[in-house]
Amino acid sequence: MFSVKDLELEIWQRQALMALADQSSPWECCGFVMDNGVIIPIQNIEDELAIYRMHPGEQIQAMAYRMPWAVYHSHVSSRGYPSQTDKAMQRSDYHQIIVSLMEHSVRLFDPEWRIIKEWGSIS
Numbered sequence: 299m300f301s302v303k304d305l306e307l308e309i310w311q312r313q314a315l316m317a318l319a320d321q322s323s324p325w326e327c328c329g330f331v332m333d334n335g336v337i338i339p340i341q342n343i344e345d346e347l348a349i350y351r352m353h354p355g356e357q358i359q360a361m362a363y364r365m366p367w368a369v370y371h372s373h374v375s376s377r378g379y380p381s382q383t384d385k386a387m388q389r390s391d392y393h394q395i396i397v398s399l400m401e402h403s404v405r406l407f408d409p410e411w412r413i414i415k416e417w418g419s420i421s
């Protein structure tokens with residue numbers, strides 16, 4: 299069973315995140331992995347590519363359900379490392395997850411953007 303202390307993502311979560319990234323392409327997908335492991339997609343209200351902005355109301359709804367453990371978003375045509383914008387826009391102490399469609403990878407970071415774990419070649 300998923301636990302916050304695991305600081306990991308199970309294979310079904312990585313596959314689900316990759317599928318969400320695929321569906322939103324060429325826009326980035328974004329959302330939460332909650333403290334019980336449930337993935338809650340949040341609408342990306344940013345028009346521009348290669349950047350994301352989470353729908354405020356949907357964030358509040360998700361937080362009424364459970365506490366987020368991590369924020370995820372996708373990179374469509376760049377590697378799965380935080381951009382300057384990602385670092386500048388972060389305002390939470392949640393873990394961070396970047397799904398890269400280009401690399402077909404998922405990277406899990408702590409709130410200071412240190413890599414905890416990375417998975418490649420996710421189908």
Ligand SMILES: [Zn+2]
Nearest residue numbers: 373380381384
């Ligand atoms: Zn990014």
